Amino acid sequence: MNVTLRQLQVFLSVAETRNFSRTGNLIGLTQPAVSRSITELEAQLGLQLVNRTTREVELTDAGHSLATRLPRVLDDLDSTLLDVAGMATGRRGRVRVASSPTLSANLMPECIALCHELHPGMELMLLDRVQNATLASVLSGEVDFGVVIDPEEREALTCETILSEPFLLACPKEHRLASLQQVRWKDLNGESLVLLDHASGSRRLIDEVLARLGVQCTVAQEVGHSTTIFRMLEAGLGVAVIPQMALPPQGFAGDSGLCVRPLTPRMDRQVMLVQRRNRALSPLAQTAWQLVREQAAKLAQASPITSRNSRPAAGPPRA
Known part of the structure; x- marks a missing residue:
């Protein structure tokens, strides 16, 4: 089917103006050229799109269907062409x-x-x-x-x-580790940990550090989001090793009941x-x-x- 972009644009203008002459004035074509473009489009589709009268143009059912769906298609095409043009210009x-x-x-x-x-x-x-x-x-x-x-x-x-950022310990304020200014990884021995699950890019790194330092912990819960970790800690389900970026932007609120401590030796992701x-x-x-x-x-x-x-x-x- 050899349908041109120009034919589609002419048809859409005709659908809006319902007049070949007005369409021609809008897009810079003569009235016969507009009529010819519509005729060629109808021939390619094998359908009549408009009923022609002496005063105006009426859309057929097929014409209504095309006129309804065509604007979105042309918008998608414009967006695609802008994407490609942006590759060349680096600006849009x-x-x-x-x-x-x-x-x-x-x-x-x-x-x-x-x-x-x-x-x-x-x-x-x-x-x-x-x-x-x-x-x-x-x-x-x-x-x-x-x-x-x-x-x-x-x-x-x-x-x-x-960016390089450290892993930190998050725990309830009443936990024994909260009294320390810095927490050694080995201090986590025997603790119940709430950790991000293995879908996280950080989990593999945390597991490697714990294994390398010989830290023996129980993974009490594995979750998908850091916010869930904090709710688990507030419920008293353990402590957590988290990346620094997982902290709330303003840190833990005073009424959250949680605190964060550096882990030594420092391990980064x-x-x-x-x-x-x-x-x-x-x-x-x-x-x-x-x-x-x-x-x-x-x-x-x-x-x-x-x-x-x-x-x-x-x-x-x-x-």
């Missing part, structure tokens, strides 16, 4: 980013807001997914890049560390930008990559714990 279009939950909640909102402010032509679309799903969306090409915790498998990825290896970022995606990196650096500088070990990152990878 859509960038898709996948991110793990704690990063989606504590890093990406500021990035999206900053994108609106600094790059009004860029639409930063966030997919909030668990770590494995985030990595899968990067490898499949569903997104331009991802923001994750240090992945175990990197062979198919290009990675850049943008690495927050990384990842993209599929040997796949070049578009100019627009490179701009978004740079924006996320810079926002992560600001987050590190604002934290008295993280800033001690933060390092400047390299430029965005290029294939």
Whole structure:
């Protein structure tokens, strides 16, 4: 079916004006050219779209159906073309980013807001997914890049560390460990832990640290979100090892009954930008990559714990 974009645009204008001459004046065609365009479209579809009279044009049932659905199709096409144009100009279009939950909640909102402010032509679309799903969306090409915790498998990825942050202990204020200014990992021996489940990028790292230091704990509960961890702790179900970014932005409220303590020796998780290896970022995606990196650096500088070990990152990878 050899239907042209021009024919569809002419038909949509005719559907709005119900007059060939007015349509011609609006889009810069003669009345015979408008009529010919509609006739050719009808021939391609094998359907009559309009009933022609001497004064106006009436839509047939098929014409009504096409006129109702066509605007959304043309809008989608415009959006797609803007995306592709953005790849060339680096100024306008859509960038898709996948991110793990704690990063989606504590890093990406500021990035999206900053994108609106600094790059009004860029639409930063966030997919909030668990770590494995985030990595899968990067490898499949569903997104331009991802923001994750240090992945175990990197062979198919290009990675850049943008932030190092420590694991901390969260516990009820009346717990025995709350009286310490710093808690050794070995002090966790025998404790009941409430931890993020294995869908989290942090869980593998926490398990590795506990095993390496010979800490024997009972995992009392495994949950998917840090907010659930805090409710579990408030109910007296144990203590938790959490990444610093999982803390509420203003810390624990005075009436929460919880506190946080540094764990020694300090063990960090690495927050990384990842993209599929040997796949070049578009100019627009490179701009978004740079924006996320810079926002992560600001987050590190604002934290008295993280800033001690933060390092400047390299430029965005290029294939």
